[in-house]
Amino acid sequence: MKVISDLNQPTLVDRSLAAVWHPCTQMKHHESLPLIAIAKGKGAWLYDEQGNALLDCISSWWTNLFGHSNERINQAITAQLDQIEHVMLAGFTHAPVVQLSEKLSALTNGNLGHVFYASDGASAVEIALKMSHHFWQLHNKPKKKKFVCLENGYHGETLGALAVTDVAIFREAYGSLLQDVHTVMSPDARNAENGESAEDVARRAAGELEKLFIREHEQIAAMIVEPLVQCAGQMAMYSPVYLRLVRELCTRYEIHLIADEIAVGCGRSGKFFACEHAEIWPDFLTLSKGISGGYLPLSLCMTTDKIYRTFYSDQTKQGFLHSHSYTGNPLACAAALACLDIFETENILEKNITRSQDLKHAFAWAGTDSRIEHLRQQGMILAFDVKQSALRNASAFPREMFSKSLDEGILIRPIGNTIYVMPPYILTMQETEKMGQAVQRALNQVLHD
Ligand SMILES: Cc1ncc(COP(=O)(O)O)c(C=O)c1O
Incomplete structure (x- = not known):
C-alpha cells in the first residue's frame, strides 16, 4: 500500500511546476524540457535528487566564483x-x-x-x-x-x-x-x-x-x-x-x-x-x-x-x-x-591566467570547426557562435543544446546561437578539458539529430 501511495506522490519537479513561476522561462516549454531539482552542490558540481552530477559551467547564472558549499x-x-x-x-x-x-x-x-x-x-x-x-x-x-x-x-x-x-x-x-x-x-x-x-x-x-x-x-x-x-x-x-x-x-x-x-x-x-x-x-x-x-x-x-x-x-x-x-x-x-x-x-587573479589558458586549449576544436564562427575569450568567459547555416531550428537551438549538454553531464545555457562557458574559478585542468569535450559532443548531437 505504502509503495503505491509513494508512487502516486507528485515529485518535487511536479510540485515546482505547479507552484513556482520560474524566471526567464516560458513555463510551457517544461512540458518537453527537463526541470532539474538540485539537492546539493559541492565545488563546481551540482547534484540532482537522484545523485547525478552536473558540472556548473556557467557559475549558476554567473554568480558562483569559488564553488558551491565553499568551506571558507x-x-x-x-x-x-x-x-x-x-x-x-x-x-x-x-x-x-x-x-x-x-x-x-x-x-x-x-x-x-x-x-x-x-x-x-x-x-x-x-x-x-x-x-x-x-x-x-x-x-x-x-x-x-x-x-x-x-x-x-x-x-x-x-x-x-x-x-x-x-x-x-x-x-x-x-x-x-x-x-x-x-x-x-x-x-x-x-x-x-x-x-x-x-x-x-x-x-x-x-x-x-x-x-x-x-x-x-x-x-x-x-x-x-x-x-x-x-x-x-x-x-x-x-x-x-x-x-x-x-x-x-x-x-x-x-x-x-x-x-x-x-x-x-x-x-x-x-x-x-x-x-x-x-x-x-x-x-x-x-x-x-x-x-x-x-x-x-x-x-x-x-x-x-x-x-x-x-x-x-x-x-x-x-x-x-x-x-x-x-x-x-x-x-x-x-x-x-x-x-x-x-x-x-589564494592569488586568484594570477591563477586565473593559467585557468583561462586551459579554457582556450579546451575549446581549441571550436576554432577549426567550420560550423562555428567568432570564437572569442575575455579572461574567464569563452564564447562562440554557431553559424546560422548550420542550425536546423534556430529558435529551438538553445533548448536542444541545453538538454543535450545535461545528457553529457554539464550545465550550459546558450543565448540564441551563442554557446558560452563562464565557469567558477576552481576548475582543474581535467575538468576544463571535460567541459570542452562535453560541449563538442553535445553540439555534434544537436547539429546531426
Ligand atoms: C550586466 C548586468 N547588469 C545587471 C544585471 C541584473 O542583475 P540581476 O539579475 O541581479 O537583477 C545583469 C544580470 O544578468 C547583468 O548581466
Missing part, C-alpha cells in the same frame, strides 16, 4: 550568523559593511570611495541612474536627464534598468512603460567591416557616440556600458580602447559614465574590475553576482567623492533618499569579505 564562505556566514543576521542600515552600521566598503574602495585606489548597497543587480543599476539624475538637478542642470546605452546591452529588468537594456525579447512587452533613451552603436568586435580590427570598430563606435554627445550633451545625464563584454547580449566582446575613448568623451561633455560590472566584475574579465583593462575609472560602478561568491543577494553602486559631496547637506531632501530593506545585509557582506579574502590569499 560557509564559515564566514556561520560566524556572522552568531553575531547579527540583519539590521537596517539607516541609522545603524556594522563591521562587515564597513570592512567591505573599505576593501572595495581600496581596490579602486580610493577613486570610488563611497559604496551604496542594494540586493539585486538591477537595483544597483537603478541607484546609479537615479544618483546621476539627482546629481544634475542638484547642480541646477535639470535638463540633463537622458541616458545613453549601447545596442545589445543588458542591465536588468526593473523598469529603469530595462529602459537602458537593448535586448528585444526582454523589452518588447513593456516598451510603453519605459523612458526614452539614446541607444548607440555597440563596439562589438563582430561588427568589423572590410578588414577592420576590434580597435577600429571601437574607434568607429566612439565616433558615432561623439556625434550624439555634440548634439545632445545638454540633455544627457549618463552613459551606461558593460565594460568589455556585453554578456546577456550574446557575449559580445570589444576592445578596451572603447572604454578609454568613452571616458574621455564623457569627461569632455560633462556626462557621467556608469560601468555596469555586475557580470564582468570580480575577476571575470581577467582583472578584478574590467575597467582596469582600459586604465579608467567611471563615475559609478555597479557590482553584484560574484561579489558574494554566488551565496546571497548583494549588489552595490560605488561612486566618487565629488558625487557623494554633492548630496552632503543640511537639507534632508538633498540626500540620496533611496533604500531597500536588506541594504548591506551583514550575512551577504560577510560572504563578500570571505570572497575578497580568497582572492587575496
Whole structure:
C-alpha cells in the first residue's frame, strides 16, 4: 500500500511546476524540457535528487566564483550568523559593511570611495541612474536627464534598468512603460567591416557616440556600458580602447559614465574590475553576482567623492533618499569579505591566467570547426557562435543544446546561437578539458539529430 501511495506522490519537479513561476522561462516549454531539482552542490558540481552530477559551467547564472558549499564562505556566514543576521542600515552600521566598503574602495585606489548597497543587480543599476539624475538637478542642470546605452546591452529588468537594456525579447512587452533613451552603436568586435580590427570598430563606435554627445550633451545625464563584454547580449566582446575613448568623451561633455560590472566584475574579465583593462575609472560602478561568491543577494553602486559631496547637506531632501530593506545585509557582506579574502590569499587573479589558458586549449576544436564562427575569450568567459547555416531550428537551438549538454553531464545555457562557458574559478585542468569535450559532443548531437 505504502509503495503505491509513494508512487502516486507528485515529485518535487511536479510540485515546482505547479507552484513556482520560474524566471526567464516560458513555463510551457517544461512540458518537453527537463526541470532539474538540485539537492546539493559541492565545488563546481551540482547534484540532482537522484545523485547525478552536473558540472556548473556557467557559475549558476554567473554568480558562483569559488564553488558551491565553499568551506571558507560557509564559515564566514556561520560566524556572522552568531553575531547579527540583519539590521537596517539607516541609522545603524556594522563591521562587515564597513570592512567591505573599505576593501572595495581600496581596490579602486580610493577613486570610488563611497559604496551604496542594494540586493539585486538591477537595483544597483537603478541607484546609479537615479544618483546621476539627482546629481544634475542638484547642480541646477535639470535638463540633463537622458541616458545613453549601447545596442545589445543588458542591465536588468526593473523598469529603469530595462529602459537602458537593448535586448528585444526582454523589452518588447513593456516598451510603453519605459523612458526614452539614446541607444548607440555597440563596439562589438563582430561588427568589423572590410578588414577592420576590434580597435577600429571601437574607434568607429566612439565616433558615432561623439556625434550624439555634440548634439545632445545638454540633455544627457549618463552613459551606461558593460565594460568589455556585453554578456546577456550574446557575449559580445570589444576592445578596451572603447572604454578609454568613452571616458574621455564623457569627461569632455560633462556626462557621467556608469560601468555596469555586475557580470564582468570580480575577476571575470581577467582583472578584478574590467575597467582596469582600459586604465579608467567611471563615475559609478555597479557590482553584484560574484561579489558574494554566488551565496546571497548583494549588489552595490560605488561612486566618487565629488558625487557623494554633492548630496552632503543640511537639507534632508538633498540626500540620496533611496533604500531597500536588506541594504548591506551583514550575512551577504560577510560572504563578500570571505570572497575578497580568497582572492587575496589564494592569488586568484594570477591563477586565473593559467585557468583561462586551459579554457582556450579546451575549446581549441571550436576554432577549426567550420560550423562555428567568432570564437572569442575575455579572461574567464569563452564564447562562440554557431553559424546560422548550420542550425536546423534556430529558435529551438538553445533548448536542444541545453538538454543535450545535461545528457553529457554539464550545465550550459546558450543565448540564441551563442554557446558560452563562464565557469567558477576552481576548475582543474581535467575538468576544463571535460567541459570542452562535453560541449563538442553535445553540439555534434544537436547539429546531426
Ligand atoms: C550586466 C548586468 N547588469 C545587471 C544585471 C541584473 O542583475 P540581476 O539579475 O541581479 O537583477 C545583469 C544580470 O544578468 C547583468 O548581466
